[in-house]
Amino acid sequence: MISRRSILLISTAFLATGSSGRAVAASDPIKMFDLDSDGTLDLGEVKKAAAEVFARLDPDRDGTLDKRELKGWLSARELAAVDPDHDGTLSLNEYLAVVEKRFHAANRDADGTLDAKELRTPAGRALLRLLR
Numbered sequence: 001m002i003s004r005r006s007i008l009l010i011s012t013a014f015l016a017t018g019s020s021g022r023a024v025a026a027s028d029p030i031k032m033f034d035l036d037s038d039g040t041l042d043l044g045e046v047k048k049a050a051a052e053v054f055a056r057l058d059p060d061r062d063g064t065l066d067k068r069e070l071k072g073w074l075s076a077r078e079l080a081a082v083d084p085d086h087d088g089t090l091s092l093n094e095y096l097a098v099v100e101k102r103f104h105a106a107n108r109d110a111d112g113t114l115d116a117k118e119l120r121t122p123a124g125r126a127l128l129r130l131l132r
Contacts, residue, residue: 029041029119033048041114042114046131050131057069065090074130099130
């Protein structure tokens with residue numbers, strides 16, 4: 001029979017291993033977002049991650065992100081520059097358009113995927129700011 005102490009020790013070991021694995025993945029954007037495990041990020045993977053961020057940033061569920069909701073993600077100046085209809089908000093499609101533009105800026109070799117080297121560039125870091 002398994003004692004309570006054994007269950008506690010096993011649970012603690014399991015949780016410690018799981019959390020450290022997530023910490024490594026969180027520090028490695030390719031591991032976080034690479035759905036097909038090919039070692040790179042394609043536009044579809046990046047847009048899926050961006051859509052999840054959008055949903056998390058939209059607590060009032062009105063389908064748009066305003067300056068307050070984007071605080072820390074886009075500056076007011078950046079928002080003004082990427083807001084095509086100048087209404088002070090970004091819809092999901094507008095947010096994904098910004099993500100796509102940053103993806104293409106980071107994709108220096110134009111192969112349709114981003115590797116770790118491309119993600120370390122200023123353009124790659126700008127893209128990652130919209131995904132975390």
